[in-house]
Amino acid sequence: MNLPGRIGKYDVQAILGKGAAGTVYRGFDSAIKRPVALKVIAKRDLAVADVEPTLARFRKEAEAVGRLTHSRIAAIYDFIETDEVACIVMELVSGKSLEQHLAEVSQYGFKDTWEIIRQILDGLGYTHAQGVIHRDLKPGNILMNEDGRVKITDFGVARIDTTRLTHPGDVVGTPHYMAPEQFSSGEPTALTDLYQVGVLAYELLTGKRPFTGTSAEILRRVLNERPANPSTHNPRITWQLDWAIQKALSKDPRDRFFSAQELGDALRKGLEESLGGPVASAAIAAAAATPSPAIANLLDKAKLIAGAKDAGVLAGPQPDAAATAMFAAASDTRKARVLFVDDEERILNALRTLFRNQYHVFTAENGTLALEFVKRFGIHVVVSDQRMPGMTGVDLLRQVKEVAPNTVRMLLTGYSDLAAIVGSINDGEVFRFVKKPWDNAEIQRTVGDAVAIAMELAATSTAAATTPVVKYTTPVLVVDPGPDLAEGLRAILGDMVPVRHALTTTDALTTLEEEEVAVIVADLGAGREGLVTLFKLLKAEHPEVLSMVITDDTDSELVIELINEAQVFRFLSKPVNVHHLRGYVDMALRKYTQFKKAPELVRQHAVTESVQAKTSLWGARLFDRIKGLPDRLSTAE
Numbered sequence: 001m002n003l004p005g006r007i008g009k010y011d012v013q014a015i016l017g018k019g020a021a022g023t024v025y026r027g028f029d030s031a032i033k034r035p036v037a038l039k040v041i042a043k044r045d046l047a048v049a050d051v052e053p054t055l056a057r058f059r060k061e062a063e064a065v066g067r068l069t070h071s072r073i074a075a076i077y078d079f080i081e082t083d084e085v086a087c088i089v090m091e092l093v094s095g096k097s098l099e100q101h102l103a104e105v106s107q108y109g110f111k112d113t114w115e116i117i118r119q120i121l122d123g124l125g126y127t128h129a130q131g132v133i134h135r136d137l138k139p140g141n142i143l144m145n146e147d148g149r150v151k152i153t154d155f156g157v158a159r160i161d162t163t164r165l166t167h168p169g170d171v172v173g174t175p176h177y178m179a180p181e182q183f184s185s186g187e188p189t190a191l192t193d194l195y196q197v198g199v200l201a202y203e204l205l206t207g208k209r210p211f212t213g214t215s216a217e218i219l220r221r222v223l224n225e226r227p228a229n230p231s232t233h234n235p236r237i238t239w240q241l242d243w244a245i246q247k248a249l250s251k252d253p254r255d256r257f258f259s260a261q262e263l264g265d266a267l268r269k270g271l272e273e274s275l276g277g278p279v280a281s282a283a284i285a286a287a288a289a290t291p292s293p294a295i296a297n298l299l300d301k302a303k304l305i306a307g308a309k310d311a312g313v314l315a316g317p318q319p320d321a322a323a324t325a326m327f328a329a330a331s332d333t334r335k336a337r338v339l340f341v342d343d344e345e346r347i348l349n350a351l352r353t354l355f356r357n358q359y360h361v362f363t364a365e366n367g368t369l370a371l372e373f374v375k376r377f378g379i380h381v382v383v384s385d386q387r388m389p390g391m392t393g394v395d396l397l398r399q400v401k402e403v404a405p406n407t408v409r410m411l412l413t414g415y416s417d418l419a420a421i422v423g424s425i426n427d428g429e430v431f432r433f434v435k436k437p438w439d440n441a442e443i444q445r446t447v448g449d450a451v452a453i454a455m456e457l458a459a460t461s462t463a464a465a466t467t468p469v470v471k472y473t474t475p476v477l478v479v480d481p482g483p484d485l486a487e488g489l490r491a492i493l494g495d496m497v498p499v500r501h502a503l504t505t506t507d508a509l510t511t512l513e514e515e516e517v518a519v520i521v522a523d524l525g526a527g528r529e530g531l532v533t534l535f536k537l538l539k540a541e542h543p544e545v546l547s548m549v550i551t552d553d554t555d556s557e558l559v560i561e562l563i564n565e566a567q568v569f570r571f572l573s574k575p576v577n578v579h580h581l582r583g584y585v586d587m588a589l590r591k592y593t594q595f596k597k598a599p600e601l602v603r604q605h606a607v608t609e610s611v612q613a614k615t616s617l618w619g620a621r622l623f624d625r626i627k628g629l630p631d632r633l634s635t636a637e
Helices: 048-066 097-104 111-130 190-206 214-222 239-248 260-275 284-289 291-311 319-331 346-353 366-375 393-403 418-426 438-457 484-493 504-515 528-541 556-566 578-597 597-603 617-627
Strands: 010-019 020-028 034-044 076-081 083-091 096-098 144-145 151-152 337-341 360-362 381-385 408-413 430-434 476-480 499-503 517-523 548-549 570-573
Touching: 010 034, 010 144, 010 418, 034 048, 048 076, 048 083, 083 438, 096 097, 097 144, 097 190, 111 144, 111 151, 111 190, 111 260, 111 556, 190 239, 190 260, 260 393, 284 393, 291 360, 319 430, 337 346, 346 360, 346 438, 366 393, 381 393, 381 438, 381 597, 393 408, 408 438, 430 438, 430 556, 484 499, 484 517, 499 504, 504 528, 504 617, 517 528, 517 578, 528 548, 528 556, 528 617, 548 578, 570 578
Parallel strands: 337 360, 337 381, 381 408, 408 430, 476 499, 476 517, 517 548, 548 570
Antiparallel strands: 010 020, 020 034, 034 083, 076 083, 096 144, 144 151
16 A cells, blocks of 8 residues: 655654544654654545444544543544545554554453453543543553554544534444443543443453344344343452443443442452452552642642632732641641532532631642642631532542541532432431531531531540451341341341341330440331431431341432431442442441540441321320430440
């Protein structure tokens, strides 16, 4: 094949690859002595009907990636169009595609898989924050430098923000890696990319794809079948890694992970469990824990601004005074430090104005900066938005719980996103869920309650309360109209803890009157209204008892109600994942033991008694019986 001598100002040196979408040449920019890749479409090779759609996608690829600057994204330098060709000038990556590597090494180890997936998710987290969705992630579009660095390329079917680049009904992508919504003319989102990462992880770990066959067979199976667990192909894979990959491959996007970071965390934990040790090198782990220069600069700037506003001065003219005010706030033990996190400046301004006379107010526009504040300034209360670029509120609160467990956490959002709400409880153990737009008096009361608890926790040493316990004498109470849940729990818990069974709410109350109970695991099928009332009143009078709800209900308002008025410890959807259930019960028992040894910790889980819970005659009688339950917190187990 004859090479074109030049395209624009670029010398054409060799063919790097050829496909249905065009040819990729090795080129050279003689003006700045830089090798490049030239991705070229010859217009004469296209059918007349395909010219405009194909060129439109090509231009959109240049537009989408041209504004991205990230080490995991193959950069685009230029776009050229003539009467004969359209050409994207892009970064030349020396190495092979992941597809070529898979042809040589069919199955990767846990550490190598993590290193590849980690870098892909790093790039996707950035592109998604910029509003760019790839939609066709596959091994052929993942390039790997000779030193193992990953570059994502070929955004030819990318979507920018909310603009569709294909007509409704068009199917774009590669069948083996396409998500269900791409086959069914649904709207691809960032969660579509995360599905495709799940397929890549499956293939790297097993040497197989989740679904195979003709395009029609793949379509049917993707829409209707659950893929075999990866562990059926690789027996070293444990249940947690199976779960993470299967969740990434969920048919409904709402059941998948909600961010690249959330998916990465789940895959890393599953890989480490399967390997029996860390998958990241010490150097990579240290680099991840160290803020980048950009974040460090942002942090320094935020210190000055926050300090200046708190001191009533401008950051620019008096940076020293501003910094002094910031660190004075951090060392003041009399006044609480409250951090508000939201990507909208107007929201932060409103909250700062509302609370600045009561507390030392810190604000952050993203999760990374918020975490730095928590680590460095002893924040007492964190109030976070949910939907933010880069890191969701749920993920932020989960990490805050890990680095500062006594910091009281609240979620503030305008979206009734059930998965996010449940995640805030199961992962972040939030104190309250506050909806936008808020009532000023209500949010002031709620933040005030959180501050009172946080200040008491900050003054209390609870190191002795974290002693591991392997067996418990205080039972778990199962409330379920059938025997299966109680029998299943006995089977997975063994002799770790006694399990009692109640068929109804009334039976549960009788058990509570007869003996001390540490944890209640209840299926809402046993009586939704009765159980909701029981949980509310029980948490008001006996907050040391932890409750867990099992339901197939999709009512987000009910979940918010149970968070705010009953402090439910965990939510589980049907069918119940027994591994999650066992882990959650163990965590609840450990927390109950902490409450017994350090009763002041219960303050973080206390609520006021709900007026609604006592409005009915039955609720009032239930309240009287719960009031009569003995206080057992003063007696350690």
